[in-house]
Amino acid sequence: MKLLQALFFPPEQPGGVSSMIPYLQERFTSPRWEMDLFSLPKRIRNKGQEEVQFQTFDWTIYGDSPVVQKYIQTYRDYLWWTRLRIQKPYDLIHAHHPIAGLAMKSVFPDTPLIQTIHSSYERELILNGRIEPNGLEHQFLLSIYGELEHRADRLLTVSDSFRRYLAPYVKHPDRIGIIPNGFDEKRFKPIPHDNAVTQLVTVCRLVPAKGLDILFKACAELKDKGHDYVLHIIGDGPIRPDLEELAQRLGIYNETIFYGYTLHPEEFMPFFDVFVLPSRAEAFGSVFAEAALSCLALVGTEVGGIPEQIEDGINGLLVPPEDPSALAEALEKVMLDPAYRYELARSACEKAKTHYSLGRSVNELKKMYLQFQAEA
Structure with a gap:
């Protein structure tokens, strides 16, 4: 089975998922599994020019915000880099950032997409004093959750608490799976x-x-x-x-x-x-x-x-x-x-x-990946 793990930050970046996925890749090294990693290099800035449209909301109503404009440009850059660099098909894509998932589904609409939401960018921005609650940026970032639910074949998160947080912003919160991060x-x-x-x-x-x-x-x-x-x-x-x-x-x-x-x-x-x-x-x-x-x-x-x-x-x-x-x-x-x-x-x-062992996470992921292979 050919798998792609789509990250936002390169694996060498500190913290959380970006530092976890390379260890996950080691556990999938076998004739049965082929796993690649993909991310957006820091040097890629303002390359993408593609028109952006979402299927569940009109992002342009939030377009006066510089934060939203930067998010959309980063999405364009990720689209541009994906089209440029990925030349072979995959059986399944597992994305670990909203931009990565949306870009992958746009470029490969027929490839099953699992989307894990690891954290809340809007809460971080509010707590760090960069955006206002209920402002344009907040509304835009909350709308992304509904778009992800609409586009992804399966939605995951990392804790029951965060699933409850997501519940008001999606139509079917009961369908969100939970697989905590695993550690080697x-x-x-x-x-x-x-x-x-x-x-x-x-x-x-x-x-x-x-x-x-x-x-x-x-x-x-x-x-x-x-x-x-x-x-x-x-x-x-x-x-x-x-x-x-x-x-x-x-x-x-x-x-x-x-x-x-x-x-x-x-x-x-x-x-x-x-x-x-x-x-x-x-x-x-x-x-x-x-x-x-x-x-x-x-x-x-x-x-x-x-x-x-x-x-x-x-x-x-x-x-x-x-x-x-x-x-x-x-x-x-x-x-x-x-x-x-x-x-x-x-x-x-x-x-x-x-x-929270890596072995447990790997076993849960393998079961889920194989379900998609069986459905294909």
Whole structure:
């Protein structure tokens, strides 16, 4: 069976699906399966000139927005690159970004398309202060979900929480399947260690949606109580200067280390003690599963797909979003009780191995892919 995995970001890009699919490809290497990856290179800009039309809505009513114009031009570029580069037919296309799926279905209308929606671009833009709720951009991006449902042969997402989020914007939410992201256990090698000072770590893009301002305020409360810790920030993004200034203002700059972008953070994570990320929104939160496989104690917020991974008090701790004091209290619990911290980390690791292994995802995908082959 000839399969195409259509990404938006190239596989070497950080985070989530783009870093997962190459490991998926390795598991499909056999005479029975042939899998290729496809994505849009960063250098491709403003090449596409094709007229864009959607089948379920008129995008031009939102065309005054620069954000919408950029989205449409990126779609044109993806169409142009797809027509230029893909010369052979596939039995099935699995797209992992709305632009990728819509472009593939336009170029190959007779090829079955599975579309996985991994995250909510509109929520990210709202939380990061780039668009207004219910504005032109928001309405446009919500309309894309209906177009995807209309065009794709099967719609998937990564958590029950995100399926509920999508429900108002599609006609048949009950038909949306759920396959969580899978992670190759071989990448994660927990290492026994005993740090004299608790090592906190977070891995994310530095944007407002990740709630790092809340984390910094919680860490300031911990310092005011006399607790020693080091906070490691792995990742980069547009608000890094603001976060560095906030750390200085709160008096925690000496306890905070900014690493910038790191291609393989899983190589560092086993040396830390606690993974913490007070996100304001997460469709799934892949980095929690990665931290769990590194055998770290997990502290997260009660948003999106995070509570599907963390059972509060059993394999991690959950706190309300936007609550620095609750976050500080949760961190204090795992900092002061190493035995409790270890039990949470061990339980998190066991659950991640059971529910979020790459092998499990591969098996579910193979079953689904073969259904399409049987229907052909």
